[in-house]
Every structure is written in C-alpha cells, then in structure tokens.
Amino acid sequence: MLKVSVISPEATLFEGEAPSVTAPAFDGEVGILPQHAPMVTVLGTGELRIGEGTARFQVEGGFLQVVDDVVRVVTEKASRA
C-alpha cells in the first residue's frame, strides 16, 4: 500500500492509503505502485487518480514526490474532480 497525500497551500486535500497512483507528469502520465524508487517529478495539467476510484483531482503544475512508499502530490492548483 502507498501512503498518499495531496497538499495545496491552503489545506491537505487528501490523505489516505491506496494501492496505486496515476499522476499527470509534465511529459505524460506516470503510474506509481508500491516499492517505487525515490522520485521527484514536475507535474503538468491533467487528472490525478488515487487507487481504483478512491479519489480524483484535477491538478495543474506542482510536483510529485515518492519516497519509501509515501507519495506526496504538492500543487498550487488542485480541485476534486
């Protein structure tokens, strides 16, 4: 399981566990599963999907950080889709 959090400047929008995360990286979608290598990537515009329909967000810019099965999506513009 991944520990996922979606953080905007004003609030933590999502915090929970999920088996997978699909995020819109700057150059296309990136899928994260448990045991992923530590990574930081810049995000583009698109849909962020957490688990199988656990939560969806529309994000624009920001970044995603994976380290030790903890996924942090940090973005100035995110809204629940």
Added chain:
Amino acid sequence: MAKGRELKGRIKSVENTRKITRTMEMVATSKMKRAQDRVVAARPYARALADVIASLYAPELAERFPLLRQPAQEARAAVVLLTSNRGLAGAFNANLIKEARALLARLEAAGTAVELHVVGKKGAGYFRYVGRAMQTERADITDRPTAADAASLVDGLMTRFVDGALDAVYVVGSRFNSVLSTPPTAERVLPVQPPAGAAGTKDYLLFPSAEAILTELLPSYVRNAVYRALVETAAAEQAARRTAMKSATDNAGEMLTLLRRTYNRARQAQITQEIAEIVGGASALQG
C-alpha cells in the same frame, strides 16, 4: 437628584459599550480559531516544499537561478507591509507600522532606495497621513487570505527581482507563535534563502532534472512564504482584537461596579436627607 440621573445615564452607556466589546470579543475568538486552523493547514505544504528544495539545492546552482541571486548590495528594495483593514485591535497595527518604519529607516540609512507596498486600510491610512509615498496600497485582502492573494501580491515583485529591477523584497507582518505571542517581524523573502536541513540529495530520480524542478518550485516557495505571512498576520489580528476587547470588557465591568456604588450612595444620601427634613418639619410643627 440631578447627580443620580447623570450617573444613571453613564451606567447605561457603559453597559451598552460593554455589550459591544463582549460581542466583538466572542466574534474575534471564533474568527481566531478558524484563522489558527488555516495557519496549521498551511504547514504541510510549506514543509513539503522546503524538504524538496533543501534536498535539491546545491550552492553552485545559485548562479543559474535568478531567484537565488544574492546581490552584493541592496540598491533597490521593496517592503510589503501587511496590516488589517479594521481597527479596535489594540496596538496590533501600530506595532506593525513601527516595525516597518524601523526597517525603512535601516534600509534608507544604508543608502537603499525603498519602495513601499501597503496591504490594509490601517497601514495605508498612516502612511498617507505622514506623507510617505506608497508604490501600491490595497485593501482587498480579507481576513481569510487565499493563495491567490499571495500570488497577486508578490508575482509582480518577483518578476522585477528576476529582471534585476529590485535587489530585495521584505515582508513585514505578524508571526503567530501562539495566541499570546504574535510579534511583528520583518522577513526577507527575496532573494530566496534556501531552506536548511536534509542536505545531500537522497538518490531521487529527478524528472526532468534538478534544475527544471527548482525552476518550478522556487516561485512557489516565495509565494508560499507570502501566503504564510498573510495567514499568520490574519490570525494575529484576531488574537490582538480578542485581547483588546477582553480587557475593554473587563474595564467596563470595573467601571460599572464603581459607578453603581457611587449611584447607590447618592441615592441613599438623598433618602436620608429627605427623612431628616420630614422629621425636622414635623417636630417644628409640634413645637
């Protein structure tokens, strides 16, 4: 009984004032709680940004990023002063203005050309009164500041810093350490002081590259510093108002006790006098 009636009027007026201050105290208390929640909610974002920047930052990158440029001397600086739109918050605005004036004096003594940007009616009113030119003044930021407010405040300054038209940007606002400790502080947000700690890159895969990520994150970091200042100042304002209104309510209570005592004494004295007059009159008739 002229004095009694006068006292009665004052008692009434102090009671009414106390009603207002007590209500304001309660309003400020609930607003402060919500503002405090916003301060706490803003922390994870700040921490996440600082973590990543600290792990990517290397001193040799400083020359390649305009936002990290450390000018040898500050020839031109901008000071952003955050104040409130409303008064009745004790010395809150006065303290912020004092802090800003100290900073202006210090910068100007060092030969820096300073432009002043003021947020909030109270600060703008003061500087208009003393005749200090302000580059911008705005009163449209509410007591619930948003990240968009912070962006609109600092984005223009950031562009000018990158272009080399400014050498430093300071933000004067209140820190919100706790309800009782909200000291005014001047913070330099530009050039960016890279966050310390977690030095040395953990073996991250970086997409597209460390530089591209920093290019994206540094402006967010600056905006977030300003956002944090806005939220903390908003919370500090409510805390200051609560304290001011609480002491006003307490003082009104004390005053009422005193006025009531005086009033009762006057009433009693009058009754005693009336009785003495009646007794005196009756005995004169008998005699």
